Amino acid sequence: MKHISLHLCALCLIISCSSLPKVFPVTGSAMPAPQQDCRHVFPNGKWQFLHAIEATVPGGENRLVMGVTVISSNDRTAQCVIMTIEGLVLFDARYDQGLIINRGVPPFDSEGFAGGLINDIRLIFFMPDGPLIESGILKNGSSVCRHQNPDGRIVDIITHTDKSWELRQYSKHFRLTRTVNAFFGKRAGHSDQPGIPDRLELTAHGFPGYALAMELVEAVPLRPESRL
Amino acid sequence: MIMDRPKISQALPKVILAAAAFICIGWADTWDGIKAAAGKVTSVSAEFTQEKHMKILSRPLVSGGAFHFQAPNSLRWEYQYPVQSALLMHNGKTKRYIRRNGKIVEDAGASLQTMQVVLQEITLWMRGRFDENPMFSASLKPDRKIVLSPKEKALATIIQRIELILSERAGMMESVTIYEDENSFTRLEFKNVVQNRSLEASLFREF
Numbered sequence: 179m180k181h182i183s184l185h186l187c188a189l190c191l192i193i194s195c196s197s198l199p200k201v202f203p204v205t206g207s208a209m210p211a212p213q214q215d216c217r218h219v220f221p222n223g224k225w226q227f228l229h230a231i232e233a234t235v236p237g238g239e240n241r242l243v244m245g246v247t248v249i250s251s252n253d254r255t256a257q258c259v260i261m262t263i264e265g266l267v268l269f270d271a272r273y274d275q276g277l278i279i280n281r282g283v284p285p286f287d288s289e290g291f292a293g294g295l296i297n298d299i300r301l302i303f304f305m306p307d308g309p310l311i312e313s314g315i316l317k318n319g320s321s322v323c324r325h326q327n328p329d330g331r332i333v334d335i336i337t338h339t340d341k342s343w344e345l346r347q348y349s350k351h352f353r354l355t356r357t358v359n360a361f362f363g364k365r366a367g368h369s370d371q372p373g374i375p376d377r378l379e380l381t382a383h384g385f386p387g388y389a390l391a392m393e394l395v396e397a398v399p400l401r402p403e404s405r406l
Numbered sequence: 407m408i409m410d411r412p413k414i415s416q417a418l419p420k421v422i423l424a425a426a427a428f429i430c431i432g433w434a435d436t437w438d439g440i441k442a443a444a445g446k447v448t449s450v451s452a453e454f455t456q457e458k459h460m461k462i463l464s465r466p467l468v469s470g471g472a473f474h475f476q477a478p479n480s481l482r483w484e485y486q487y488p489v490q491s492a493l494l495m496h497n498g499k500t501k502r503y504i505r506r507n508g509k510i511v512e513d514a515g516a517s518l519q520t521m522q523v524v525l526q527e528i529t530l531w532m533r534g535r536f537d538e539n540p541m542f543s544a545s546l547k548p549d550r551k552i553v554l555s556p557k558e559k560a561l562a563t564i565i566q567r568i569e570l571i572l573s574e575r576a577g578m579m580e581s582v583t584i585y586e587d588e589n590s591f592t593r594l595e596f597k598n599v600v601q602n603r604s605l606e607a608s609l610f611r612e613f
Contacts, residue, residue: 230489242506
């Protein structure tokens with residue numbers, strides 16, 4: 179009991195001490211404004227992506243599935259299909275203001291899973307809902323745009339000098355909840371579309387945590403009138 | 407017995423018709439014909455192309471690879487692109503292997519159980535036993551088509567129906583289309599088919 183209390187105290191201390199990384203102002207007119215770099219992180223228009231997704235679930239087990247994501251940045255809608263490598267659809271859902279699950283084969287049929295997945299997709303592919311509250315550079319010199327969403331969550335869009343980028347999502351209590359790292363070129367090398375990462379790595383922090391490594395198989399730009 | 411001319415002229419078309427009908431009865435016109443043809447097949451190797459069609463896709467997802475079947479129940483179903491992987495079925499055990507970043511990893515995900523059902527189904531097809539599956543009811547249609555419909559509702563939520571087109575060549579399939587629902591289906595087409603070749607047992611055990 180004493181140990182549990184100690185752990186709880188330590189946890190409360192960690193939570194209460196959580197803080198956001200400090201953002202330093204950009205000095206010198208030669209440096210581009212961080213907002214310019216941040217805009218290039220998210221795909222513009224309508225796209226269809228196919229990723230080979232390696233999911234590491236609690237317990238350390240790995241699962242490989244294929245994920246089709248069709249997104250529209252203009253109306254902020256997304257549709258996601260998860261299937262086996264052999265093409266059997268396990269999950270099919272659409273986000274358009276609200277979530278609609280078209281198909282869910284256990285264990286992919288829970289609303290919690292669907293909601294979490296769509297939130298991850300929105301984090302990866304769409305500019306944050308909320309306004310820019312701060313921008314500049316981090317201690318390591320990377321550019322950062324900090325947004326605060328209406329629900330209080332903070333999203334940092336971080337672009338590094340080698341043009342790779344990172345997203346960090348914090349709870350309203352400044353606890354790190356998600357990180358997304360994007361890699362280009364050498365690591366995967368499938369993309370022939372500029373600005374589309376070859377590999378994305380998402381980590382969900384906390385309990386139960388999980389990680390998704392998404393390797394791009396193809397990225398298809400869709401015509402604006404294409405139905406989503 | 408000698409037939410007179412009018413009787414011959416009346417009987418001849420009937421005989422020709424009957425002969426033509428006999429010639430036209432292909433290996434794929436009856437369950438017995440299918441089983442008899444498939445019974446002569448001890449192994450099959452073929453390449454396949456798979457197209458996944460879904461309403462949301464602007465163009466189908468294409469994958470491909472090769473498969474090897476050894477009677478009675480050994481199967482290797484291998485994808486060579488876009489992701490290298492293989493389903494191996496041998497001695498009643500099914501395994502899935504995936505090549506990731508140069509390493510071979512065994513995947514035991516929940517979907518493997520479903521794929522095991524599919525693989526068992528394929529081995530039944532290869533043996534011509536379309537009508538012997540407890541999970542699907544089979545109906546034989548014209549033009550070498552077989553339609554399999556799930557008997558149980560639970561399976562019907564995953565697979566609505568399967569349509570197989572048998573090849574003109576005895577004991578082989580031309581295509582398989584798996585309908586998951588009205589908006590989603592997967593079509594497999596086979597080529598470079600080789601039958602009754604001796605296959606190494608390791609094909610069904612190792613990736």
